[in-house]
Amino acid sequence: MVMRAEGVNDLRQSRRFPMPMNKTSALLIFLSLWPAGQGLTAAPQGSRNYAQQTETFDAAGGKGASSHYSQTASIGGIGGAASAGAKAVARNGFAGQLFEATNLVLNASPATVNEGGTSQLAAIATLDDGTVSHLAGRDLFWRVSSGPVVSIDAQGLLTAANVYQRSSARIEGRYPGKNSFIDLGILNVDDDDFGIYAHDGLPDLWQVQNFGENNPRGVSSADADGDGQSNLAEFMAGTSPTNAESHFSIELATLPGDSSQKYLLFSPRLNDRSYTVEYSLDLGAGFKPLTNASQLDFDATRVVLDPNATEPNKFYRVKISR
Numbered sequence: 001m002v003m004r005a006e007g008v009n010d011l012r013q014s015r016r017f018p019m020p021m022n023k024t025s026a027l028l029i030f031l032s033l034w035p036a037g038q039g040l041t042a043a044p045q046g047s048r049n050y051a052q053q054t055e056t057f058d059a060a061g062g063k064g065a066s067s068h069y070s071q072t073a074s075i076g077g078i079g080g081a082a083s084a085g086a087k088a089v090a091r092n093g094f095a096g097q098l099f100e101a102t103n104l105v106l107n108a109s110p111a112t113v114n115e116g117g118t119s120q121l122a123a124i125a126t127l128d129d130g131t132v133s134h135l136a137g138r139d140l141f142w143r144v145s146s147g148p149v150v151s152i153d154a155q156g157l158l159t160a161a162n163v164y165q166r167s168s169a170r171i172e173g174r175y176p177g178k179n180s181f182i183d184l185g186i187l188n189v190d191d192d193d194f195g196i197y198a199h200d201g202l203p204d205l206w207q208v209q210n211f212g213e214n215n216p217r218g219v220s221s222a223d224a225d226g227d228g229q230s231n232l233a234e235f236m237a238g239t240s241p242t243n244a245e246s247h248f249s250i251e252l253a254t255l256p257g258d259s260s261q262k263y264l265l266f267s268p269r270l271n272d273r274s275y276t277v278e279y280s281l282d283l284g285a286g287f288k289p290l291t292n293a294s295q296l297d298f299d300a301t302r303v304v305l306d307p308n309a310t311e312p313n314k315f316y317r318v319k320i321s322r
Contacts, residue, residue, distance in 0.1 A: 101125040101133075104178040106171070108158070112185035115148075115163045115193070119184060121156035123173055135175065145170040148186055160186045164194040164204035164213075202235055210241050236320045238270045250318060255305075262309040266318050268300040276319040277304050281311055290316070 137156015147169025148161035194204035211218030237248035278287035
């Protein structure tokens with residue numbers, strides 16, 4: 001009987017176990033939720049130069065930072081702040097990081113280009129949050145305001161035109177909300193390559209000075225003033241191609257009392273030209289330099305004495321070089 005009583009007591013005691021076991025189970029369940037709840041906020045992820053708080057579900061967000069980068073992230077709020085060096089800064093209060101340019105500075109590489117050469121255009125924009133943005137040529141709309149430019153392509157590559165002297169071109173660059181200008185220098189590297197005057201033996205600058213740009217009367221073979229001498233001949237002689245009274249002249253005279261000697265007079269004679277008198281006894285055989293001659297200058301006129309002029313047919317000409 002004692003043993004049965006003990007058995008009854010043991011049974012009754014065992015029936016009291018479920019309540020404390022339920023408490024223990026509830027405690028275990030509660031404790032198991034605690035690390036699960038902690039996992040809703042992720043730990044920083046990063047590397048040697050970068051750290052960022054990611055996958056955060058709490059409204060306050062989190063902050064990650066290193067020596068090169070910092071960020072405050074938020075899902076429950078608007079904005080945040082991030083920075084990564086001098087070229088890009090994101091600021092709180094700029095919805096979607098929209099910005100406006102407050103200043104635009106254009107640049108060209110190189111700033112001075114040879115005629116027919118190219119220069120790459122670009123720009124730097126200062127933004128309304130105090131940062132700067134480096135813009136490639138394709139980011140702007142370009143327009144030639146003035147000057148000898150052939151084209152500017154979609155990438156901002158400028159091609160200079162041929163010029164007859166050192167020139168400049170003014171270029172306008174447009175970016176949303178701003179525009180600016182830049183001046184480029186264009187060098188003349190070939191004296192005979194401009195427009196319709198190109199490769200005709202005359203300096204382009206001389207032709208433009210006398211006839212203007214691309215005037216058919218200014219090409220080397222034309223005789224603009226009708227004096228019988230071409231523009232090329234007028235240039236070599238140093239006379240005016242637009243004044244018929246200005247031309248190179250030669251005169252042959254016999255020495256009085258001695259028909260075996262003749263004088264050759266020509267003008268104008270200029271100090272920056274060289275003059276060679278040549279003769280021919282047979283035009284089919286060509287000309288030779290006149291030797292044993294003496295000469296004397298009177299201002300712009302030169303007198304050359306040929307002591308041997310006994311031949312019945314002797315022709316003279318003057319070769320001019322500069």
